[in-house]
Amino acid sequence: MTYCVAMRLNQGLIFMSDTRTNAGVDNISKFRKMFTWEVEGERVITILTAGNLATSQAVISLLDERTKAPKERRPSLLEAPTMFQVANIIGETLKEVIKAQKMTGPESEADFGATMIVGGQINGIPPRLFLIYPEGNFIESSDETPFFQAGETKYGRPIILRAYDPNMSFEDAVKLLSVSFDSTLKANLSVGMPLDLQVCEVDTCRVTHRQRIEENDPYFTTVSRSWGDALKLAFQSLPDFSFRN
Amino acid sequence: MTYCVAMRLNQGLIFMSDTRTNAGVDNISKFRKMFTWEVEGERVITILTAGNLATSQAVISLLDERTKAPKERRPSLLEAPTMFQVANIIGETLKEVIKAQKMTGPESEADFGATMIVGGQINGIPPRLFLIYPEGNFIESSDETPFFQAGETKYGRPIILRAYDPNMSFEDAVKLLSVSFDSTLKANLSVGMPLDLQVCEVDTCRVTHRQRIEENDPYFTTVSRSWGDALKLAFQSLPDFSFRN
Numbered sequence: 001m002t003y004c005v006a007m008r009l010n011q012g013l014i015f016m017s018d019t020r021t022n023a024g025v026d027n028i029s030k031f032r033k034m035f036t037w038e039v040e041g042e043r044v045i046t047i048l049t050a051g052n053l054a055t056s057q058a059v060i061s062l063l064d065e066r067t068k069a070p071k072e073r074r075p076s077l078l079e080a081p082t083m084f085q086v087a088n089i090i091g092e093t094l095k096e097v098i099k100a101q102k103m104t105g106p107e108s109e110a111d112f113g114a115t116m117i118v119g120g121q122i123n124g125i126p127p128r129l130f131l132i133y134p135e136g137n138f139i140e141s142s143d144e145t146p147f148f149q150a151g152e153t154k155y156g157r158p159i160i161l162r163a164y165d166p167n168m169s170f171e172d173a174v175k176l177l178s179v180s181f182d183s184t185l186k187a188n189l190s191v192g193m194p195l196d197l198q199v200c201e202v203d204t205c206r207v208t209h210r211q212r213i214e215e216n217d218p219y220f221t222t223v224s225r226s227w228g229d230a231l232k233l234a235f236q237s238l239p240d241f242s243f244r245n
Numbered sequence: 246m247t248y249c250v251a252m253r254l255n256q257g258l259i260f261m262s263d264t265r266t267n268a269g270v271d272n273i274s275k276f277r278k279m280f281t282w283e284v285e286g287e288r289v290i291t292i293l294t295a296g297n298l299a300t301s302q303a304v305i306s307l308l309d310e311r312t313k314a315p316k317e318r319r320p321s322l323l324e325a326p327t328m329f330q331v332a333n334i335i336g337e338t339l340k341e342v343i344k345a346q347k348m349t350g351p352e353s354e355a356d357f358g359a360t361m362i363v364g365g366q367i368n369g370i371p372p373r374l375f376l377i378y379p380e381g382n383f384i385e386s387s388d389e390t391p392f393f394q395a396g397e398t399k400y401g402r403p404i405i406l407r408a409y410d411p412n413m414s415f416e417d418a419v420k421l422l423s424v425s426f427d428s429t430l431k432a433n434l435s436v437g438m439p440l441d442l443q444v445c446e447v448d449t450c451r452v453t454h455r456q457r458i459e460e461n462d463p464y465f466t467t468v469s470r471s472w473g474d475a476l477k478l479a480f481q482s483l484p485d486f487s488f489r490n
Contacts, residue, residue: 154399158428162476174486183403199488209488222484230482231407234475239467241419243444243454 001190002151004033004048005177006117008129008141010166012202013119016177017048018151018185020192034196035060037067037077040206043122045077045086046198050150051114051134058097059114063090083120083128087138090118095136115150123205155187156180170199170209178223186224195220246435247396249278249293250422251362253374253386255411257447258364261422262293263396263430265437279441280305282312282322285451288367290322290331291443295395296359296379303342304359308335328365328373332383335363340381360395368450400432401425415444415454423468431469440465 004017017033031053037045047063049056066076080086094116101112113134121127129141131148141148146166149157156179163176174197184191193215201208213220249262262278276298282290292308294301311321325331339361346357358379366372374386376393386393391411394402401424408421419442429436438460446453458465 154432155403157432158400158403159476159480161431162473163480171486171488175483176480178486179480179483186406187399187402211489219484219486226483227479228407230479231404233482234472234479235404235408235421235424237475237478238420238424238471239464241416241423241464243416244456 001188002033002050003149003153003156003181003184003188003191004050004117004151005147005149005156005160005180006046006048006119006129007147007160007164007173007177008119008127008166009146009168009170009173010202011170012204012208013046013121013127013129013200014170014173014177015046015048015117015119015196015198016174016181017196018181018191019194019196020190021053022190025189028192030192030194032196034198035064036198036207036210037064038206039078041123042205043078043120044200044205044207045083045118045120046200046207047090048117048150049114050116052110052112055094055097055101055112055114056116059090059094059116062093062097081122082125083118083122083130084140086120086122087118087128087130087132087140090116091132091136091138094132094134098134117148117150119200121200121202121205127200127202152184152188152191156184159183170201175223178220179227182220182224182227193220246433247278247295248394248398248401248426248429248433248436249295249362249396250392250394250401250405250425251291251293251364251374252392252405252409252418252422253364253372253411254391254413254415254418255447256415257449257453258291258366258372258374258445259415259418259422260291260293260362260364260441260443261419261426262441263426263436264439264441265435266298267435270434273437275437275439277441279443280309281443281452282309283451284323286368287450288323288365289445289450289452290328290363290365291445291452292335293362293395294359295361297355297357300339300342300346300357300359301361304335304339304361307338307342326367327370328363328367328375329385331365331367332363332373332375332377332385335361336377336381336383339377339379343379362393362395364445366445366447366450372445372447397429397433397436401429404428415446420468423465424472427465427469427472438465
């Protein structure tokens with residue numbers, strides 16, 4: 001499984017993803033699930049992937065090859081005029097990869113599906129954030145739904161629903177995502193450290209910060225420990241219940 | 246869907262369940278999912294059900310009929326000498342109902358499965374808590390895993406993992422379950438109010454408290470609102486993140 005989140009803030013876009021891939025619990029590997037194409041100052045595009053790893057890797061490779069072979073007839077992420085077109089290209093590529101696998105390969109119990117979150121900015125247009133389904137269609141984030149999660153989304157959702165604020169700083173957003181990931185890591189073995197973190201400040205059209213958070217990362221470890229204590233205090237601060245007699 | 250939780254505390258057993266049943270999002274009904282058999286001072290047995298409603302109701306009806314027809318050849322919940330035997334009877338009944346439906350009915354896309362949590366106490370033996378699978382087998386709670394959830398378990402799990410304490414009072418346990426249910430209700434439409442709450446104090450062998458928490462319940466409403474604020478404060482109390490430059 002996987003857990004990844006992208007949030008649209010007034011300050012820009014922030015992305016976080018785990019790195020665990022598993023086929024059963026006895027076959028665990030580490031793979032990056034965050035991919036970025038950047039032409040500094042002109043465009044920055046980040047994809048988070050969840051689902052079948054072979055599918056995700058094929059899509060990323062195809063997308064990447066096209067950016068390096070400008071004569072290819074197919075549009076490249078680096079040439080698309082808008083983020084909507086970028087999402088479209090990714091959706092089409094994803095759909096084709098899954099279709100090719102399903103139609104031409106031997107039958108398999110595996111689900112070849114993958115879900116992708118893509119966010120970014122092209123110079124002169126505000127940042128945009130999309131969630132792309134295995135069928136190739138997609139939805140865009142809005143003021144009502146300003147973040148997308150993919151993979152093992154449920155454990156870490158309540159805290160985002162409660163604490164997200166479009167005005168929050170990137171630093172606070174990292175704090176929020178750390179808590180959301182920590183809740184997920186604590187409850188589900190199929191999500192694992194290290195985590196990838198990336199921030200794209202609005203109108204810079206580049207990756208402003210990029211970081212890999214390792215297992216023993218001091219900040220993440222502190223948040224994980226403090227959150228347990230803070231939750232207990234929060235819990236104690238709630239009004240007491242009493243049974244009616 | 247459904248959300249229900251049972252916890253084993255040093256003080257006794259506590260149960261909470263929602264009441265929403267849905268077949269798709271356009272067919273929502275309200276059904277009790279908590280069922281109790283009680284011979285005051287001798288035994289108390291509580292079942293929480295999740296999964297296919299027809300299956301759950303058939304199992305509960307069969308179990309209940311047998312307690313009222315003592316000449317029936319099949320053992321009754323009220324005669325089983327131990328909670329292990331009680332769990333066994335429920336598991337066998339559940340398995341038979343599902344098997345009969347699957348083997349003899351027309352094919353259906355519906356999953357006839359159901360999961361049940363059963364807890365209770367028979368006089369002279371400590372309280373016990375079991376989780377029964379659709380296959381009829383079951384596991385028992387332990388000091389390491391002193392609570393069971395069924396249905397839509399993920400949203401409300403992190404707070405239980407963090408705040409559960411076997412020494413907590415029933416009042417604190419109600420507080421904890423209120424937060425866990427509130428997180429689930431906020432995130433998933435298939436779980437809905439009202440909630441059923443029940444407490445069986447150790448060695449009383451009876452239902453010590455029983456309550457239906459309605460949509461506008463003042464305590465639950467207060468917890469739901471306060472928890473949002475408390476979480477925000479807890480969140481703010483965490484150490485601040487700063488980007489490396």
